[in-house]
Structures are given as structure tokens and as C-alpha cells.
Amino acid sequence: MTDRSYSISQLASEFGITTRTIRFYEEKGLIHPRRQGQKRVYSAGDRVRIKLILRGKRIGMSLQESVEVIDLYDPAHNNRGQLHSLIRTVQDKRERLLRQKRDIEDMLAGLDEVQALCEQGLENAD
Amino acid sequence: MTDRSYSISQLASEFGITTRTIRFYEEKGLIHPRRQGQKRVYSAGDRVRIKLILRGKRIGMSLQESVEVIDLYDPAHNNRGQLHSLIRTVQDKRERLLRQKRDIEDMLAGLDEVQALCEQGLENAD
DNA sequence: ACCATAGTTTACGTTAACGTAAACGTAGGC
DNA sequence: GCCTACGTTTACGTTAACGTAAACTATGGT
Incomplete structure (x- = not known):
């Protein structure tokens, strides 16, 4: 379906941020793009994560807070028993x-x- | 009317911040308490300014942005001709x-x- | 073959918003 | 007279979120 992929500079220009910023987010473990050779390739899901991180930033959240919220949506993090x-x-x-x-x-x-x-x-x- | 005055630690505990923070705001020119001897004395107006600064912070504004907004309310800064x-x-x-x-x-x-x-x-x- | 374009890693620099600590003054209570 | 609470100034430290620069790789075009 939405299996498009993006280069780092595509996303950077789409969101009005620098490639440095995107690599920094990866360095901090906020996103995990896959690689083709040594180049980063971003999925639609990676793109949404960045979008949500930036939304968090706009309302004054730290990067860590943003991913906390984002991961609430992620069923993988929602081990039952901690509901x-x-x-x-x-x-x-x-x-x-x-x-x-x-x-x-x-x-x-x-x-x-x-x-x-x-x-x-x-x-x-x- | 509201001519009460406050010590630095009164305001600090009221707002849940440290005295260091309040002095820092003064150092940055965000507030200008008067002095009694060498002690700072805060007016009701000073108190409101701090309150508004903290409100700005909650929604992700920088200190500079906050005072920018606060000074919009201040007629002293609104020289006509720039309406x-x-x-x-x-x-x-x-x-x-x-x-x-x-x-x-x-x-x-x-x-x-x-x-x-x-x-x-x-x-x-x- | 050469160059421009886009990508990479590594590393030091920067700014905002305080924290933390030292060293000191002053006023009240016992 | 001394302690305690509250205040002061000065100055260096810290964290987050990138910026900036250097040095290198890979690739498509002419």
C-alpha cells in the first residue's frame, strides 16, 4: 500500500529541516531507517514518525516526550498486563x-x- | 489596590521554581523588581509577568518569545505609528x-x- | 577521465535555560 | 555571641538539540 520510500534529503526538504537533524533523530533512537548499501532509506512509517516528532516539538515537547506519546500508538510497546x-x-x-x-x-x-x-x-x- | 509585594522565595514557592530561576529572569531583563537595601522586592505586576512567562514556557515558547507577547499588552511599548x-x-x-x-x-x-x-x-x- | 550531486562518519562548537557551589551580608531568636 | 534562615553576587557546570566543518564514498552525466 503506502510502501513508498524516501531519501534523507527528500524528507528534509519536505519538512523544512536539515539532514543533520534527521540523522540526529536516528542517533537518539527515534527512528530506524533501513539501509541500501550505506544509504538510509526511509519508509512511510519512518516519515510519519518524523512528522509526529515535529508536531510534538511545535507544542513544546522534548524529543523523548514525543516518542513516548508516539509509542503509545504502537501495539508493539503495549504489552498487556500493564494496561x-x-x-x-x-x-x-x-x-x-x-x-x-x-x-x-x-x-x-x-x-x-x-x-x-x-x-x-x-x-x-x- | 493590588499593591502587595513579595519576596523572592515567596514567588519561587508559589510557582514551584527556584530563586535562581527568578534571578536569571531578571538577569535576562524579563523582570525589574525594585530593591529595599540590596533585597529584591516584587510587585503584583512583577508577579504577573512571571506567571505569564511560565505560561509561555508551558506551551513551548522561549523566554524571549514570552516577553514579546507580554509586551504586546504593555501600552508603553505600543508607540502609535507602528500600529x-x-x-x-x-x-x-x-x-x-x-x-x-x-x-x-x-x-x-x-x-x-x-x-x-x-x-x-x-x-x-x- | 573528471566533475557535480547526494550521501556517509566523526568530532568539535553553540545556544538556551537554568543547576550548583562558594563566599559573603543581615536580621531575628535564644 | 552564636546559630539559623533568608538574602546577595560571581562563576563555572550541565543538558538538549542541533550547527558546522572536515574528510571520505558512490554514482550518474558529459
Whole structure:
């Protein structure tokens, strides 16, 4: 199906990051591309992982936190018997995200006020 | 009105940070407490600034970015004549925040799925 | 044969945001 | 008079997340 593969520079330019960054992520164990000779070849899954890592970064997660979340989706990491602790982990993540969401909404509300004042200032200037 | 004042350790314990952190913020010009002798005395305004800085941090802003946003609220920095560029700045901040909000909502949706799978797993185990 | 392009490894450099420690001042309590 | 708590300055250390540079390999084109 989605068995496309990508070179390192393809992904770098797609995501607006450097190849150094992608190799760094591998060095840190965040991704595991396969090799053709000595060249790295990235699968669709590798690509998604990078995408999710960058999403995490945008909302202020560390790389480690991002992969923690990503690996929640990964059935391989979800050994049964730890379902309860996994649910607690999910709950923790959710609470933090909800707080971040509130923070963002508060900040947006503040910006609304500022903008209103600006536009008022412009009217007066006319 | 809110002319209370605070010691450095009061604010540190209230916000769960160290005094070192607060002095560091001053060193970087983020806050400007007044002095009594050589001791720092923080006003209600100083306290709010710290609170807003920490809010920024929670959503992944750098300290510099946080004060940028905070200073948007500050009329002292809003010299008229730059209203247009200020509005553009506000718009930029808003777009980024909206994207972060989408990222968070996506991640929350992902967590919902994981949790559903977990609970399903628990039912089967009963 | 030669060059440009894309890839590789190895290693040192850099920035932000503090932590940690030393060495000292000062005010209150016993 | 001494200890304790709280404050100060100065300075070096630390971690994360890459940047930058050097030196090399592999390959397709002319």
C-alpha cells in the first residue's frame, strides 16, 4: 500500500529541516531507517514518525516526550498486563495537553484584546 | 489596590521554581523588581509577568518569545505609528497559536483512540 | 577521465535555560 | 555571641538539540 520510500534529503526538504537533524533523530533512537548499501532509506512509517516528532516539538515537547506519546500508538510497546499503568500514562498526557490548550486559549483571548485596541487606535487616526 | 509585594522565595514557592530561576529572569531583563537595601522586592505586576512567562514556557515558547507577547499588552511599548506592524505581529502570533491548538487537538484525539483500545483490552481480560 | 550531486562518519562548537557551589551580608531568636 | 534562615553576587557546570566543518564514498552525466 503506502510502501513508498524516501531519501534523507527528500524528507528534509519536505519538512523544512536539515539532514543533520534527521540523522540526529536516528542517533537518539527515534527512528530506524533501513539501509541500501550505506544509504538510509526511509519508509512511510519512518516519515510519519518524523512528522509526529515535529508536531510534538511545535507544542513544546522534548524529543523523548514525543516518542513516548508516539509509542503509545504502537501495539508493539503495549504489552498487556500493564494496561492500567498505560491508561494512567494516557490520562497524564491528556491533562497536560488540556492545560496547554487552556493556556493557548487564554493567550488568544489576550491577543483579541490587543487587536481590538489596535483597530480602535487606527480609527482614531483617520 | 493590588499593591502587595513579595519576596523572592515567596514567588519561587508559589510557582514551584527556584530563586535562581527568578534571578536569571531578571538577569535576562524579563523582570525589574525594585530593591529595599540590596533585597529584591516584587510587585503584583512583577508577579504577573512571571506567571505569564511560565505560561509561555508551558506551551513551548522561549523566554524571549514570552516577553514579546507580554509586551504586546504593555501600552508603553505600543508607540502609535507602528500600529500596522503591531497588528501583523499579533496576527502572526495568533496563527502559530491556532496551529498549536490544532496539534494539541489531534494529539488528544489520538489519545482517545489509545484509551478506547485499552479499555477494550481490559474488558476482554475480565 | 573528471566533475557535480547526494550521501556517509566523526568530532568539535553553540545556544538556551537554568543547576550548583562558594563566599559573603543581615536580621531575628535564644 | 552564636546559630539559623533568608538574602546577595560571581562563576563555572550541565543538558538538549542541533550547527558546522572536515574528510571520505558512490554514482550518474558529459
